[in-house]
Amino acid sequence: MMQGLVQGYVAIFLILHGATLLVSKLQSTRAAIVYPISASLVLVSSYFWVIIGGLSSLPYALGTLSLIGYSLHIVSRTHSSSADDFAFNSAWTIIFIMALSYLAARGADFFAWDEYSHWGAQVEYLKSFQSLHMDGKYLLFPEYIPGASIWRMLPATLGISDRSAYYFSGWLLAFSALVSAVNRHDLIKGALSASCLFFIWIFFFQSLVLTLYVDHLQALLIYVAMLLCVQRESHRGKGGLGIGLVLGAIVALKHVGAIFAAFIIGWYLINAFFIRGHFKKALFHSLLISIIPLLVFSTWKLYVEKYMLQRDIFTKPLGLGGVWAQLLDNITKILNSKFPHANFFQPEPIIDMAMTGFNLLFLICLSVPLLLAFFLKQRSKYAGAIYLCSCLVVYLVFLAYIRARTPWGGDPYSFTRYYCVLLCPLVLLALSRLLDRKAVRLQILAVGTSFTLASQVAVPVNSIFPSASRSSALLNAEMVGVVNKLKMAAGTRLTSAWYITTQEDSLRYFVFRMYAMPYYVLDYSAGWGVIEKDPSLPNGWFDENAMAKRMCLVDYIVIGKAPNAFWGRYRSLFDQTTAGVYEVDKARQGRCYAKLKEVIN
Numbered sequence: 001m002m003q004g005l006v007q008g009y010v011a012i013f014l015i016l017h018g019a020t021l022l023v024s025k026l027q028s029t030r031a032a033i034v035y036p037i038s039a040s041l042v043l044v045s046s047y048f049w050v051i052i053g054g055l056s057s058l059p060y061a062l063g064t065l066s067l068i069g070y071s072l073h074i075v076s077r078t079h080s081s082s083a084d085d086f087a088f089n090s091a092w093t094i095i096f097i098m099a100l101s102y103l104a105a106r107g108a109d110f111f112a113w114d115e116y117s118h119w120g121a122q123v124e125y126l127k128s129f130q131s132l133h134m135d136g137k138y139l140l141f142p143e144y145i146p147g148a149s150i151w152r153m154l155p156a157t158l159g160i161s162d163r164s165a166y167y168f169s170g171w172l173l174a175f176s177a178l179v180s181a182v183n184r185h186d187l188i189k190g191a192l193s194a195s196c197l198f199f200i201w202i203f204f205f206q207s208l209v210l211t212l213y214v215d216h217l218q219a220l221l222i223y224v225a226m227l228l229c230v231q232r233e234s235h236r237g238k239g240g241l242g243i244g245l246v247l248g249a250i251v252a253l254k255h256v257g258a259i260f261a262a263f264i265i266g267w268y269l270i271n272a273f274f275i276r277g278h279f280k281k282a283l284f285h286s287l288l289i290s291i292i293p294l295l296v297f298s299t300w301k302l303y304v305e306k307y308m309l310q311r312d313i314f315t316k317p318l319g320l321g322g323v324w325a326q327l328l329d330n331i332t333k334i335l336n337s338k339f340p341h342a343n344f345f346q347p348e349p350i351i352d353m354a355m356t357g358f359n360l361l362f363l364i365c366l367s368v369p370l371l372l373a374f375f376l377k378q379r380s381k382y383a384g385a386i387y388l389c390s391c392l393v394v395y396l397v398f399l400a401y402i403r404a405r406t407p408w409g410g411d412p413y414s415f416t417r418y419y420c421v422l423l424c425p426l427v428l429l430a431l432s433r434l435l436d437r438k439a440v441r442l443q444i445l446a447v448g449t450s451f452t453l454a455s456q457v458a459v460p461v462n463s464i465f466p467s468a469s470r471s472s473a474l475l476n477a478e479m480v481g482v483v484n485k486l487k488m489a490a491g492t493r494l495t496s497a498w499y500i501t502t503q504e505d506s507l508r509y510f511v512f513r514m515y516a517m518p519y520y521v522l523d524y525s526a527g528w529g530v531i532e533k534d535p536s537l538p539n540g541w542f543d544e545n546a547m548a549k550r551m552c553l554v555d556y557i558v559i560g561k562a563p564n565a566f567w568g569r570y571r572s573l574f575d576q577t578t579a580g581v582y583e584v585d586k587a588r589q590g591r592c593y594a595k596l597k598e599v600i601n
Helices: 002-027 033-050 057-077 082-103 113-129 147-157 164-179 188-209 216-227 240-253 257-276 279-289 291-306 321-336 356-367 369-372 378-405 414-435 440-457 474-490 508-515 525-532 543-550 566-573
Strands: 496-499 557-558 582-584 593-599
Touching: 002 033, 002 057, 002 082, 002 147, 002 164, 002 240, 033 082, 033 147, 033 164, 033 240, 033 291, 033 440, 057 147, 082 164, 082 566, 113 147, 113 508, 113 593, 147 164, 147 240, 164 216, 164 474, 188 216, 188 321, 188 414, 188 440, 216 257, 216 414, 216 496, 240 279, 240 291, 240 508, 257 279, 257 291, 257 414, 257 593, 279 291, 291 356, 291 414, 321 543, 356 414, 369 414, 474 508, 474 557, 474 582, 474 593, 496 508, 496 525, 525 543, 525 566, 543 566
Parallel strands: 496 557
Antiparallel strands: 557 582, 582 593
């Protein structure tokens, strides 16, 4: 097992190192910005390969990509004596990034709701089926672009079976992005700058960085893309491919990345126009940059339509007469939502300082574009500031629309997280440009300030780099036991199941569904709805005859927590009245009966 683990991490190193050499050659740069670009190259390439059905052969495809990078490096050695220096230095940098990622991911396991319902469950699905979801009848996940899950699946394809490797992949992307702030000509100042950006990033996303969510990763890639846009090399035809790859990765992580990509392309256009002074050339380059993110987004849209995986999230009408009133009301609610917003682990503040309002944070960050403008060319100061402020306002209106039209409008936490995806990279960009010009003393002060600020709302550092492996959640062990009893009863045949429990206990449904793969499990609302008489369900849905017919749709029924009222209504349909795994007897067509096979303690 240890040998396979070592071989897997060596394979990841070779893939990343080969990709880095390839990007360095294509970009004609050896700056630290190559590391997030090369990670984006691997992510986007993996996405395109899997979307055409090549998940099982992904290691060979990425190995070929790496081989191209090494081949170009060998060729370049005959023209430049510094090629070996870069290969050596980049190898040690990647080893350092991988070591940090391993320490941060060590012992990690699923514990947050969305890890069980989507982000973690989709990786487990890919691992189990070796393909993307293709059955529209069973919509297991939201139709998010699966780039994040494919990226996290990479270690598993290389023989690393431990679940913490999913988290390792996320940290790998994060640290690659943060390393881009390091100036290779002054490593001390670069390390201090990267540390400051790390703590500010922690301040914005708090415990989310310990999960399989993607918001914090998108924010870092947005920062990298915006940093590329203000570098002069990007406007000499050398950096366009890098921007396109990073934008492709942003879109591949989650479909809302298409909006961020559009913002960044506009940001590129403004910078390219004022730096180069040629609008037509800047427009042409911006169109080239948009090709990769457009391909990522359009291929997934075609895939979703082909397999009918689309689901309608807009369940609330937005009347024409009250559009602006609703939007303004939702903007107000978003700006007054909870901050901190992701305290899965409690912070250990150095100073007892309460922070309860998101609106103050928004107002502070709104001034960042004005600060950022001072680091642009003279003619672009005001245009850049106005454009970035406009992006912030437009995205806020977009989120207000989503809040008004979807069932999650009452969530006081998620919309803060969504908005931080755009606020955070603006702050990071301004700080990185500012710190790049300051003395070491001021950088040390900035690191101390950012650490103190992060400690007020975020997890302690020893939770990010734990001194001992984290133990699995008790819920994981419990639900593995339940699923094992289902598998004992069902055997090897493909089975459909219905998990029934109360709504307040519905997290167990998602944990159960994840571990039950490849069995099909009915939608979770079908479970708690029958217990709690969901008023949105049609009349007659709860009577005994209707229940007997619905039972015929599945092979097994798993009952967790069920009140006495449930057993009182359906006592005649079960041979026992206890939590357990029941096999459905379909002998009488149209009216089924359930027999207890395994008791759940």
